[in-house]
Amino acid sequence: MKPAAYILLFILLRCTADTVSQNTLQKDIRYCQRVVRLGDIVPDSMTLHGSQQGTAVKGKYAYMLRHGGECVVIDICKGQLKSVYQLPENTSHCNNANFGNRYHGKPLLYVSDCYNEKMCRVYAVSPEKAQLVQKIYYRSSCFPVAHDWCVDTRNKYIYVYGGKTGDTLYLKQFHLPPVNEKEVILTDEHVISTIPVTCVSIPQGSKIKRGCIFLPDGNQKEKMFLHIIQLATRQKIRTIYLDEISCEPEGVDIKGKWLYISFHTPEFKDNTLYKFKIKRLYR
Numbered sequence: 706m707k708p709a710a711y712i713l714l715f716i717l718l719r720c721t722a723d724t725v726s727q728n729t730l731q732k733d734i735r736y737c738q739r740v741v742r743l744g745d746i747v748p749d750s751m752t753l754h755g756s757q758q759g760t761a762v763k764g765k766y767a768y769m770l771r772h773g774g775e776c777v778v779i780d781i782c783k784g785q786l787k788s789v790y791q792l793p794e795n796t797s798h799c800n801n802a803n804f805g806n807r808y809h810g811k812p813l814l815y816v817s818d819c820y821n822e823k824m825c826r827v828y829a830v831s832p833e834k835a836q837l838v839q840k841i842y843y844r845s846s847c848f849p850v851a852h853d854w855c856v857d858t859r860n861k862y863i864y865v866y867g868g869k870t871g872d873t874l875y876l877k878q879f880h881l882p883p884v885n886e887k888e889v890i891l892t893d894e895h896v897i898s899t900i901p902v903t904c905v906s907i908p909q910g911s912k913i914k915r916g917c918i919f920l921p922d923g924n925q926k927e928k929m930f931l932h933i934i935q936l937a938t939r940q941k942i943r944t945i946y947l948d949e950i951s952c953e954p955e956g957v958d959i960k961g962k963w964l965y966i967s968f969h970t971p972e973f974k975d976n977t978l979y980k981f982k983i984k985r986l987y988r
Contacts, residue, residue, distance in 0.1 A: 737950075737981045740767070740965070741779055744974025746786045753777060753789070757976040759802035759853070759910050760956025760967035763812050766832050767978055769956070769967055770799035770816060778832045779978065781965075792816065793837045795826055801853030801866075801910040802956060808838055808884050815863070817853035823865070825854040827884060839884050843891045848877070855911040855918065856881065862897070864918075866911050874908055876900040876918065876936075900939050904932050910956040917942070921954035921966065929954055931966065945981075952977060 747753065755772030762768075766787060769777040774795030778787040792799075797818035805813040811829040818824045827839035843851055843865050851867040852874070861881045868874040878897040882889040902920065906928075909921035916936055923929035931945040931954065947954055952968035952975075959965070963980040970976055 737979050740781055740978040740980050741784050742974070743769075743777070743976045744972075746779070746784065747974065748786075751789070753973045753976075755799075757967055757969040757973070758799045758955050759817065760958060760965065760978065761802040761804050761814060762958040762960045762965055763804050763814075763830075767958075767965065767967075768802060768814060768830065769976075769978065770802050772798050774799060776830075776835065781978070781980075787832045790834055792826070792828060792835050795837075797821060797824075797826075801855065803854070803856040803858075803912065803958075805856045805858045805881070806884075811836075813838070813884060815854055815856050817851075819850070819852045819867070823848075823851035823867075825863070839882070839887055839889065841882060841889045841891065843877075843879075845893050847893065848875075852908045853911055855913055857913040864911075864913070865891075866902075866908065866920075868902075871906070874902040874905055876902060900934075900936065902934065904934075904941050904944070909954055912957045912959060914959045919957050919959070919964075921947075921957050923947075924953040925951070931957065950977075950979065 754775050758772055759770045760767055765780055765782045767779045767781050774792040776792055777789050780787050798820040799816055800819040801817040803815045805815055808829045811831055814828045814830045816826045823843040825841040826837060828835040829838050851865045853866050855864045855866055863879050863881045865877045877899050879891050879895050905920055905922045907923050912919040918934050918936060920932045922932055929947040932941055933943040934941050952970050954966050955969050956967040962982060965980050968977045
C-alpha cells in the first residue's frame with residue numbers, strides 16, 4: 706500500500722456543504738502543510754499594509770499580494786521573507802495574480818483590480834522589483850463586475866471572471882493580448898466563449914491548469930471551498946472543503962505536486978500560505 710502522504714487528496718463531492726460531516730471535511734484537508742505564517746517571518750519592526758489577496762508561485766518564490774498593491778515575496782523552500790515592495794501604479798485590491806510568459810527574461814505577473822475599473826495590470830517581476838508593462842481593460846455594458854483575470858498561458862487565453870455576488874458568475878474567454886501592446890481594451894465583440902459558474906457564492910482568486918479552473922470560494926462568515934471546473938465540459942468535477950483551516954481562502958496556484966492557497970485573516974501576522982500534496986488532480 707502506498708504511503709498516506711501520496712494517496713488521492715481530492716474526492717468527488719457535491720457543491721452543497723450543508724450535508725457534509727466533520728469527518729469528510731477532515732479528509733479533504735488531511736494532507737496539507739502550512740508553508741508559512743507571516744508573523745513568523747516578518748520582523749517586528751515591519752508592518753504590512755492592506756489585506757492578503759492574490760498569490761502566485763514562480764520557482765522557489767511565492768508572490769503574495771495585498772490590498773493596496775504591496776507585494777510580499779516569500780522563499781517557499783526556506784520559509785523566509787525575501788522582500789517587500791510596492792507594485793508600480795497599483796493601489797488596487799489585487800484580488801488575483803497569475804504568472805504568464807516571460808518579457809525580456811522576466812516572468813510576467815497578471816494582477817487583477819476588481820474594485821475600480823475592470824482592469825488587469827501586467828508586470829515583469831523579480832523577487833526585488835516589478836515593472837509595469839501592460840494594462841488590459843474589459844469594457845462591457847452588460848457585465849457588472851470583474852472579480853479577477855485568469856491566464857491560460859499554455860493555450861494563450863485570458864479569462865475575465867465575475868458577475869454580481871450571489872448571482873450566477875461567468876468566465877469570459879479572450880485571446881491573450883501580446884505584451885508589446887501597452888494598453889489593450891477588450892469588449893463584448895472580443896469574447897470567444899462564456900462559461901457560467903453556478904457553484905461559487907463568494908468569489909476569490911482563480912487558477913487555470915491543464916484544462917481546469919480552480920476557484921476558491923467563501924469567507925469566515927460562510928462556508929469555504931475550492932471548486933475545480935473542467936473548462937472543456939464546463940462541469941464541476943471536484944470540491945475541496947476548507948472550513949477546518951478557519952481562514953478566508955484567497956489566491957491559488959499550482960507548482961509541481963503542490964497546490965498552494967493563501968489565507969486571509971484580520972491580523973496580517975496570522976496570514977498563512979498552505980500547500981496541499983497531491984498525486985493527481987484530474988481523472
